[in-house]
Amino acid sequence: MPNPKSLLEDKPGKRVLLLGNEAIARGVLEAGIGVVTTYPGTPASEIGDTISAIAREAGIYMEYSVNEIVAVEVAGGAANCGVRALAAMKHVGLNVASDALITLAYVGVRGGMVVVTADDPECYSSQNEQDSRLYALLSNLPCLEPSNPQEAKDMTIYAAEISEKLELPVLLRTTTRVSHTRAPVVLGKISKPNLKGEFIRDPKHLVMVPANSRPRHDVLLQKVERAKETSEASPYNNVARRGKDKEYGVISSSSAYNYAVEALDLLELDFDVLKLGMTHPLPEKMIGQFLMEHDKVIVIEELEPYLELHVKATAKDLGLKTEIYGKIGHQYFLRSGELSPRKVLEGLLKITGKKPPISFESLDKKYNEAVKDLPLRPPILCAGCPHRASFYIIRKVAGEKAIYPTDIGCYALGFAPPLNVGDILICMGAGLGTAQGISKTTGAPTIAIIGDSTFFHAGVSRLLNAVYNKHRIVVAVLDNFTTAMTGHQPHPGTGVTGMQTATERIAIEKVAEGCGVKLVKVVNPFNFKEAEKALKEALAFPETSLVVFRAPCALLLLREKRQMGVEVIPFRVNEKCTNCLACIKLLGCPALALTEAKTVAINENLCVGCGLCAYVCPYKAIEQSKGSGGKTGENI
Amino acid sequence: MKIFNMVLAGVGGQGILLAAEILGTAAVKEGFDVRVSEVHGMAQRGGAVVSMVRIGEKVFSPLILEGEADVILGFEPIETLRNAKYASEKTVIMVGDERIPPPVLTLKGESYPKMDVILERLKVFSEKIVTIEASKLAYEAGSPMVQNVVMLGALAAAGKTPIKKENFMEALRELLPAKYLNVNVKAFELGYQYIKSLSINF
Numbered sequence: 001m002p003n004p005k006s007l008l009e010d011k012p013g014k015r016v017l018l019l020g021n022e023a024i025a026r027g028v029l030e031a032g033i034g035v036v037t038t039y040p041g042t043p044a045s046e047i048g049d050t051i052s053a054i055a056r057e058a059g060i061y062m063e064y065s066v067n068e069i070v071a072v073e074v075a076g077g078a079a080n081c082g083v084r085a086l087a088a089m090k091h092v093g094l095n096v097a098s099d100a101l102i103t104l105a106y107v108g109v110r111g112g113m114v115v116v117t118a119d120d121p122e123c124y125s126s127q128n129e130q131d132s133r134l135y136a137l138l139s140n141l142p143c144l145e146p147s148n149p150q151e152a153k154d155m156t157i158y159a160a161e162i163s164e165k166l167e168l169p170v171l172l173r174t175t176t177r178v179s180h181t182r183a184p185v186v187l188g189k190i191s192k193p194n195l196k197g198e199f200i201r202d203p204k205h206l207v208m209v210p211a212n213s214r215p216r217h218d219v220l221l222q223k224v225e226r227a228k229e230t231s232e233a234s235p236y237n238n239v240a241r242r243g244k245d246k247e248y249g250v251i252s253s254s255s256a257y258n259y260a261v262e263a264l265d266l267l268e269l270d271f272d273v274l275k276l277g278m279t280h281p282l283p284e285k286m287i288g289q290f291l292m293e294h295d296k297v298i299v300i301e302e303l304e305p306y307l308e309l310h311v312k313a314t315a316k317d318l319g320l321k322t323e324i325y326g327k328i329g330h331q332y333f334l335r336s337g338e339l340s341p342r343k344v345l346e347g348l349l350k351i352t353g354k355k356p357p358i359s360f361e362s363l364d365k366k367y368n369e370a371v372k373d374l375p376l377r378p379p380i381l382c383a384g385c386p387h388r389a390s391f392y393i394i395r396k397v398a399g400e401k402a403i404y405p406t407d408i409g410c411y412a413l414g415f416a417p418p419l420n421v422g423d424i425l426i427c428m429g430a431g432l433g434t435a436q437g438i439s440k441t442t443g444a445p446t447i448a449i450i451g452d453s454t455f456f457h458a459g460v461s462r463l464l465n466a467v468y469n470k471h472r473i474v475v476a477v478l479d480n481f482t483t484a485m486t487g488h489q490p491h492p493g494t495g496v497t498g499m500q501t502a503t504e505r506i507a508i509e510k511v512a513e514g515c516g517v518k519l520v521k522v523v524n525p526f527n528f529k530e531a532e533k534a535l536k537e538a539l540a541f542p543e544t545s546l547v548v549f550r551a552p553c554a555l556l557l558l559r560e561k562r563q564m565g566v567e568v569i570p571f572r573v574n575e576k577c578t579n580c581l582a583c584i585k586l587l588g589c590p591a592l593a594l595t596e597a598k599t600v601a602i603n604e605n606l607c608v609g610c611g612l613c614a615y616v617c618p619y620k621a622i623e624q625s626k627g628s629g630g631k632t633g634e635n636i
Numbered sequence: 637m638k639i640f641n642m643v644l645a646g647v648g649g650q651g652i653l654l655a656a657e658i659l660g661t662a663a664v665k666e667g668f669d670v671r672v673s674e675v676h677g678m679a680q681r682g683g684a685v686v687s688m689v690r691i692g693e694k695v696f697s698p699l700i701l702e703g704e705a706d707v708i709l710g711f712e713p714i715e716t717l718r719n720a721k722y723a724s725e726k727t728v729i730m731v732g733d734e735r736i737p738p739p740v741l742t743l744k745g746e747s748y749p750k751m752d753v754i755l756e757r758l759k760v761f762s763e764k765i766v767t768i769e770a771s772k773l774a775y776e777a778g779s780p781m782v783q784n785v786v787m788l789g790a791l792a793a794a795g796k797t798p799i800k801k802e803n804f805m806e807a808l809r810e811l812l813p814a815k816y817l818n819v820n821v822k823a824f825e826l827g828y829q830y831i832k833s834l835s836i837n838f
Contacts, residue, residue: 015664016664017657017660017661017663017664017670017672019674042676043676045676046676124675124676125675125676148671148696176675177673177698177699180673180674180675180676181671181672181673181674181698182656182657182660182670182671182672182674183669183670183671183672183695183698184664184669184670255698257696258696258697258698259696259697259699261696262696262697262701266701340699341697341699341700341701342701342702345701358702358703358724360702363702363703363721364721366760366761367720367721369760370717370720370757370758370760370761371717371718371720374714374717374718375714375738375740375741375746376684376738376740377647377682377683377684377714377715377718377738377740378683378684378740379648379681379682379683380681380682380683380739381681381682382649382681382682410681413681417743418743485681487676581745584742584743584745585743588739588742588743589739590682590736590739592739592742593737593742593747593748594737594742594745594746594747594748595747596747596748596750597747598745598747603736605734605780606649606736632734632771632780
């Protein structure tokens, strides 16, 4: 998409290339959704970012909420005043939001409410690969699963409509391959959002004390029965392909459907394919009918055997002998990892006994030989990242004996050599929480690492717990003024809102003081000496202490410098270098490399001039230098 | 028409996702169905990045089956080799010459593998390999940042994609900010002419 603003063009019928998440944002416009909330997280981030860029012109209220549960609550409040709302988050964000969501299902909504949860099979940028469809079962909420960007847009509108009809929030579950695939999308008509809500006092339906909750649970179950009718009649549940071979049938949803139809074509298997787009509640009658029409049914889905369990239950209920192939038992497809064209093809080969179109075995052999000693390239902190300076200082001061619980964000990458700061990582805020149990039981110096956005998201309640219970931990807040990992979204410490207007920034140090932390320091990690001193003081303090390491994200700083025409002067290795490799072995900066002659070189295309390597060099062999003669990618 | 399959491989920060989006946009202008797969977030932080682009009358999967790539556009030699499993003997492999040493390698005190070694290993998959002086041409165009568009120019000249040059140019105009357009158009032309001057029959 050239510019998010082009999404505002009201040109129904126009065909444009959109990322799945941009398509959902367009769906927001076409559905007349008035309130959009989010906490950024891959692979969901671009939904909020796209809306943020156009919210004012579109007449939408958009916010980056402090975390996902607040996002669902704000959206749920608006939807209970009759305004259509959407809350977007990644799969693990739904865990955070689940407390609100599961009881919001009892309360219901008046305006259509869509909750987008973007799953990340293969953990491309996540700590787990949970299947969010199970939340639909847990909460009794309807669930839609688009398989491509067009459906992602259309289902956003459909979700808002059925939500209003059923008076229930609706889950829109995507995966990386839906959210982060670009495809042509045919636009529909934009509807003007209604932002004017009306609150109707109705405690029996809205105040979930036990006496009110009990009957609301039954009401919810009645709504699920109505939702089943919706599912049976849904345009997104249908036999998408009719084949001539009636022995086998395939049931599939989401990205798995795409691999399934192409694999069938490649193997020249002419099977019926039942495509399910509304996967909670499932269209049991439709599935029953499909089972009756086939002797063998193959269920192809990503992650958990969610469809398979229901298909098997339906077969049992109907007393059918249909053979059902999937993940349970023979494991024709795996429950872990992302599906791929090959995995689906191989599963189909095993089930049908067909011959493979190419010999994967010989390809694998050839490939494994070719890459056997190829170095891996895991993600790494950028050149000039202030976190590298913070980690260097932390490790230098606190050393091997200290324990470093860490958290979710770019700085999670600090666990890797040579920085080695990051000993346990679970979820947003858990670094601060686990640190308290670790410190209490080991007595070891414990430094909890947390980023600025994560601090606001999940750190404050953990910090209160530490202070009140007198846990002796050091909280190191790595504040780079942004939510860097997910694409530089604002948070309460940045002073900008989702509407892209200025607001008063909330200082982390003030929050810490307010929480009762008695030793609070703010340092710039590139002021190496001062930062070391502050951390030493914090480690010596017998109660909870907090040090803010504050310096802007290197990517943002570089972008700003480029925009303002400020020259970036890289560092260079001079003749004093003894090739001791201290810079490389202490820092692991991607701009540092070894030439073919095994001498240290700095890649000037990558160096942003932070100076950390010059600081750690024992021979003063690295200095800032202008002019020609530097090294770049092709001459290292 | 058979689906046109390609893999774009390199390192986070090389502009691979933008190159893939330009390609996808050009395909839509050409009237085709297209799928462009991307990976964002943590994977982008200096790590290996892969994007796949599939163009045809009707496309479902955003991902390519192993051995099915028509073109591998490699922005970095090691990452090109890492994606060789998508190649067959019919695949055209275009390799940019910007070598970005993986930090894990440097940490072990090792230097970047010799280019010949990488090319030899690529040849096991396909003989149709061409290296592109992407860094030099990008400097010539005016910025080391535009290697990705040099590579796109080279791709357009190889004549393997079902997309006309003018639709590439249209896509460039649509997606790039006005102030960076000239340097990118120049980069595209330099990449294009580079391949044309080699007069290889792919």
